[in-house]
Amino acid sequence: MSSAKTSLALLAFALAASATACATAPKDEQALALREAMKPASAEERAAANRADALTRANFWAKENNKDPEDITSALEFARALREIGSHDRAIDVMSRTLIVHPDSVDAVMLLGRIQMAKGDVPNAARAFNRATQIEPERAETWAALGTTYDRQGYHGLAQTAYLKALELEPARTTTLTNYGLSLVLSGDLAGAEAKLRLAAANPDATSRVTENLALVLGLQGRFDEMKTVSGAAAPEAVVDQNAALLRSLIQPARSWDALSEAEPAKAAPAVKTPAQAESAKRTLRPRS
Numbered sequence: 001m002s003s004a005k006t007s008l009a010l011l012a013f014a015l016a017a018s019a020t021a022c023a024t025a026p027k028d029e030q031a032l033a034l035r036e037a038m039k040p041a042s043a044e045e046r047a048a049a050n051r052a053d054a055l056t057r058a059n060f061w062a063k064e065n066n067k068d069p070e071d072i073t074s075a076l077e078f079a080r081a082l083r084e085i086g087s088h089d090r091a092i093d094v095m096s097r098t099l100i101v102h103p104d105s106v107d108a109v110m111l112l113g114r115i116q117m118a119k120g121d122v123p124n125a126a127r128a129f130n131r132a133t134q135i136e137p138e139r140a141e142t143w144a145a146l147g148t149t150y151d152r153q154g155y156h157g158l159a160q161t162a163y164l165k166a167l168e169l170e171p172a173r174t175t176t177l178t179n180y181g182l183s184l185v186l187s188g189d190l191a192g193a194e195a196k197l198r199l200a201a202a203n204p205d206a207t208s209r210v211t212e213n214l215a216l217v218l219g220l221q222g223r224f225d226e227m228k229t230v231s232g233a234a235a236p237e238a239v240v241d242q243n244a245a246l247l248r249s250l251i252q253p254a255r256s257w258d259a260l261s262e263a264e265p266a267k268a269a270p271a272v273k274t275p276a277q278a279e280s281a282k283r284t285l286r287p288r289s
Helices: 003-038 043-050 054-067 070-082 088-101 106-119 122-135 139-152 156-168 172-187 191-202 208-220 222-234 236-251 257-262 275-285
Strands: none
Touching: 003 106, 043 054, 043 222, 054 070, 054 156, 070 106, 088 106, 106 122, 106 139, 122 139, 139 156, 139 236, 172 208, 191 208, 208 222
C-alpha cells in the first residue's frame, strides 16, 4: 500500500474513533448525572432538611421518596411533612402505598391513623390504631391512640379499657393518664377523673393544659377554692377568678333554696272539678322526654 493510501486510512480511522467517542461521551455523562441524582441524600443533608420549615421538608422528602419509593424512612418523613402542611389526602396516599411494601410497620400504621384523625376520619383512624395493637400489642402508644378514637365516637367504656391497657404497659404516661381522666369526666366519674389527672399533673412533663383540666374537674365538683389554687400556678389570677365565676354560674341552680323560701308563696291552683280537667292537668305536668 502506498504511503498516501496508508495516511488516508489512518485519518479515516482516527475520524471514526473520534466520532464514536463524541457519541459515547454524552451518554456516559448523562448516566453518571442520573446516578448522582438518584443517590440518597447523606445523613447530614437529611438532618439539615428536618431542621427546616414544613414546606421545605415536604419538598426535600418528596425527592427522596421518588428516588426510592420503598424506603420507609423517606416515606414516613414525607408523610409527616405533608400532614403538617395540611395535605392530608396526599399523606394518606403515601402511607397507603408504603404499607403495601411494609404491611407490618407499626410506625407507618400509627402515622396513617394520626393523619386520618387530623383529617377528621375517626372511624378509619380507629381501624388503623386497632391494627397497630394487633401488630405490636406491647406498645402502650397504640392502645392509648385507640382509646382516643373510641372517646371521639362516644364509646367511653371501650376507651377506658384501652387506656387501662396502655397504663399497664406504661403506668406513668402523662398523655394517657390525662385522656383517661377526661374520658371519666365524660362518663360522669369526677372522683376517678380527679385521681387520674392528679397523677398526670404530678409528672415532670405535665403541661399547663393538664393542670387546667384538673382545675376544671375540681370546679365541676364545686371545690372552687381548690380549683383556684391549682389553676393559679399556670394562669393569671384575674383569669382564674373569671373561670371560677363562670363555672360556678354554670353548675349552680339559677335560684338557691334560700331565695325560693323567701319568695312570695305561689297561689293555689284552682280545684279540678271534672275528670276531663283532671286528665288535662296530668298531661300538663307530665315530664317531656
